[in-house]
Amino acid sequence: MQDGVLTHAQLVAAGLTRADLARMQRRNELRRVHPRVYVDHTGPLNWHQRAWAAVLYAAPAYLYGPSAEPPRTEQLARPGFVPGPIHVAIDQSRRVKTQPGIVIHRITNLESHAYGGTPPRLRLEDNALAMAHEARSDIDTVASLANVVGRSYVTPDSLRAALHRFPSLRRRAWIATIIDDLESGTHSVLEHGYLTKVERAHGLPQSDRQVPRISPSGSQFRDVEYEAYGLVVELDGALGHDTWRDQARDADRALDDLAATGAVTARLRWHQVYDSPCRTALSLVRILRSRGWAGRPVACSDSCPIGAEP
Missing domain, CATH: 3.40.960 (Endonuclease; Chain A)
Structure with a gap:
């Protein structure tokens, strides 16, 4: 389920000792990706493995922003495509040291915005509003909503419910009016x-x-x-x-x-x-x-x- 990515705690819970871990790393059966996070091969990590490694390193954490959905197959197949860092959200009350290839975001009441998934991620609606909160301009705010509107399971009601979970959202009243426009069909x-x-x-x-x-x-x-x-x-x-x-x-x-x-x-x-x-x-x-x-x-x-x- 974790695409071959495991934490130190999971390996120990499976019965491995410190000597076992050292031996497996010498034999290239395990490779350290982040502190206390390993992968079961020595080759390049694919996007899902990088995402799992980031989420497990910062756990409890959820994929966030541009990482809340994996790149499309045609993007990954494009010559010269370089995937960006993995963005993860942690609760506002926590501190996690940043690692290469990981961008940490801190969100208030994180669990209320989370969706399970594999790897776990924010709900689409909550992720869109979290990105809107960080947006530097009005047009970037609109773009964050445009990325999710039109999905069969994203509706004005589900966006409005997500809005209630962000009481301190920047541009909140303006975003609420955009959601009202979506529902009424006006501009x-x-x-x-x-x-x-x-x-x-x-x-x-x-x-x-x-x-x-x-x-x-x-x-x-x-x-x-x-x-x-x-x-x-x-x-x-x-x-x-x-x-x-x-x-x-x-x-x-x-x-x-x-x-x-x-x-x-x-x-x-x-x-x-x-x-x-x-x-x-x-x-x-x-x-x-x-x-x-x-x-x-x-x-x-x-x-x-x-x-x-x-």
Whole structure:
């Protein structure tokens, strides 16, 4: 079950003496991986053996972050692929000395977030929120959720239950709103981000939002519309991987708008709004100007590219 990785305590419990262990190491039947952790061969360790060695060394510990799931088979088979260190979580109250190839994370009330597994790991939802807590930016927080949303057993309710297990989570209220959006199918967090980070921060003309429209596919709403300039902005707040059906639906809506009103549609996702709002605003400024807008945009900072726009 442990892929040939054993602890000193397990070997002793099996009846081996110190002399037995020394003899087995001389015969290359055992090799020390970390203090008091061994493997039953002398060749390179595969990913699962490295994961077991890390978890057993820091026990009680659980795989965490990028190590909570093993690399995909195609990744491991890729020439030149170098697996990263193994990340494990221990309880906040403990201290464990770091070893080469192991990154230690400390989490409050660890056992409440843990899932058994082989090797043991955090629950997917709890792992996503733990990574969100450590995220340096909003877009990294969104990415941690996107990595688990769409799994058949990850739901808004299971994410909300995990959220309750993190009472001190950084950006907690904001993450709760994203989970609410996932459940309702709305994009309020992304819409607010567009309004504050792209439109208002860069002096774009005031848009109309949630504009009703009638199309061949039925009654719908445009997320953002600049009616005077024939520009529609659709905000795609979906997390997880888009399917070809989603892409086909989006293409149909853009085509309907173009046929009915001559409006062009810019489809923005989390990255454009939260990770590169200045670049997004610059592109929209150029579209708006090509369609008759004579206003002057505003640079939101000294480094904003709009400041160099004539």
